[in-house]
Amino acid sequence: MNKKSMYLALGVVAVIAAFVLGGVVDLFPAEEAAGKPEVVNVYTSRHYGVEPVFERFTKETGIQVRFTTGSDALLRERLRAEGKNTPADVYMAVDAGNLWLAGEAGLLAPVDSKVLRDNIPANLRDAGNRWFGLTRRVRTILYHPARVNPAELSTYEALTDPKWKGRLVMRPSTHSYTQSLVSSLVAAHGPARAEEIVRGWVANGPTLIDSDTRILEALAAGQGDVALTNHYYLGRLLQANPQFPIRVFWANQNDRGAHQNISGAGVTAHAPNRDNAVKLLEWLATAGQADFASSNHEFPANPKATAHPIIVGFGEFKADALNIGEFGRLQADSVQILNRAGYR
Ligand SMILES: [Fe+2]
Numbered sequence: 001m002n003k004k005s006m007y008l009a010l011g012v013v014a015v016i017a018a019f020v021l022g023g024v025v026d027l028f029p030a031e032e033a034a035g036k037p038e039v040v041n042v043y044t045s046r047h048y049g050v051e052p053v054f055e056r057f058t059k060e061t062g063i064q065v066r067f068t069t070g071s072d073a074l075l076r077e078r079l080r081a082e083g084k085n086t087p088a089d090v091y092m093a094v095d096a097g098n099l100w101l102a103g104e105a106g107l108l109a110p111v112d113s114k115v116l117r118d119n120i121p122a123n124l125r126d127a128g129n130r131w132f133g134l135t136r137r138v139r140t141i142l143y144h145p146a147r148v149n150p151a152e153l154s155t156y157e158a159l160t161d162p163k164w165k166g167r168l169v170m171r172p173s174t175h176s177y178t179q180s181l182v183s184s185l186v187a188a189h190g191p192a193r194a195e196e197i198v199r200g201w202v203a204n205g206p207t208l209i210d211s212d213t214r215i216l217e218a219l220a221a222g223q224g225d226v227a228l229t230n231h232y233y234l235g236r237l238l239q240a241n242p243q244f245p246i247r248v249f250w251a252n253q254n255d256r257g258a259h260q261n262i263s264g265a266g267v268t269a270h271a272p273n274r275d276n277a278v279k280l281l282e283w284l285a286t287a288g289q290a291d292f293a294s295s296n297h298e299f300p301a302n303p304k305a306t307a308h309p310i311i312v313g314f315g316e317f318k319a320d321a322l323n324i325g326e327f328g329r330l331q332a333d334s335v336q337i338l339n340r341a342g343y344r
Contacts, residue, residue: 040276042067043075044092046263049295056291057283063276072098072176079107084270089277091131092265095176097183099131099264100328108266109274115282119289119302123323124262133262134284135298138231138319139181140258141249142216147225153249156185156259159226160200168206169215169224173338177212177230177261182337183330184259187322191333198341208344213237216246230261235297235310250317257318261327262301 040063044050047069054065070078072093079086079102091108093099102108108130116125116132124133141153152163159168171178185194209215212229216237219227237244251258265284267277284292285302293300294308306312 038063038273038276040065040089040273040280041087042090042092042265042280043079043088043268044069044090044265045072045075045098046092046094046296050092050292053284053288053292053295057280057288060287061279061283063279065280076102076105076107079268080105086268086270087272088268089271089273090265090280091268092263094137094261094263095180096133096262096264096324096327097176097180097331098328099126099262099266100325100331102266103128103130104328107269109269109271111267111278111281113278113282116285119285119304121301121303123321124301125264126266126325127323131264131266132281132285133264133301133324134281134289135263135293135296136260136301136319137263137298138250138258138260138317139177139228140231140251140317142219142227142229142234142246143249144219144222144225144245145247146245147222150247150249153226153251155252155255156181156228157197157200157252159228160197160204162204164226165204167225168201168204169218169227170201170206170208171212171215171228172208172210173335173343175210176331178338178343179331179334180261180327181228181259182334183327184320184322186330186333186337187326188256188320191337194334195337195341198337198343202342216244220245231311231314232297234314235308238310239297248314250315252320253318256322257320260299260319260324262324263296263298264301 042065044067058064079088079091091102103126110129112129120132182194182198185197207224209218212233215227215229216233218224231248234246234248265281267274271277289300289302289305297308297311299307
């Protein structure tokens with residue numbers, strides 16, 4: 001066989017192989033030629049339920065997701081230390097304050113994406129396009145229906161009423177969930193009034209527990225009547241036990257709405273696989289959105305996606321429309337307010 005007919009024969013074999021393999025005509029995809037598969041590396045502090053969603057992304061796009069979990073602050077520190085040599089393409093975090101800090105520290109690069117702009121409401125993403133909210137979590141009032149009539153409940157501010165003395169269960173001041181809630185008070189009322197409200201809570205001697213799940217379990221066990229937690233912790237507990245006795249009350253429905261925060265993500269400043277990182281964010285905001293939110297009983301950030309039936313069962317509500325970037329901007333002030341008010 002001469003060279004020409006050998007190439008011809010190889011060509012015929014290649015074309016046949018392509019058809020046999022189900023119409024795969026690109027026999028030598030670029031990434032295989034370069035010897036490496038398409039990947040995206042994610043540093044994430046949102047670890048609950050991410051794995052099946054990432055697997056679905058891989059199935060649909062062929063891009064493998066490698067992820068490392070850790071606390072928000074630790075992952076930011078790692079990004080900072082790794083600098084230009086970071087393997088991370090995506091920083092995924094809970095609480096807008098954490099994403100805001102990453103953005104301010106120069107750890108994230110802006111993403112100009114019509115898909116993200118069209119699917120994520122403006123108040124749930126950074127004005128500079130450095131990070132995008134992907135799910136919504138609402139920190140609201142939870143109560144035990146045997147000891148509290150929901151007609152007695154109204155707002156975060158009204159929990160300063162002396163009738164709640166010795167009956168509140170809350171998260172310590174060191175947690176970003178508490179700090180962001182106080183930031184929402186500062187945004188609504190200014191720092192002086194926000195401090196008054198925090199002092200009112202403190203005067204009621206709340207039991208402080210550093211886990212929203214344990215707060216709800218304490219409430220169920222009678223160690224308090226009213227609590228502030230994120231809604232999805234009750235979703236999880238109800239998933240495990242539909243008889244779990246605690247109920248949701250949507251706070252501040254007659255004024256600004258209940259305090260909402262996000263989990264979200266941004267593309268790192270030195271992402272080695274930037275295109276894949278953008279694809280992952282866009283997919284999480286659209287095709288993967290409902291699954292991603294439901295994996296943790298969170299509300300979708302994309303208003304077109306449907307929420308998990310358990311949290312749909314919590315009823316319709318109005319959420320505070322504040323731009324959540326404010327939680328980052330006001331975090332330092334809120335920490336000072338909490339300290340001055342004696343909230344431990
Ligand atoms: Fe949480």
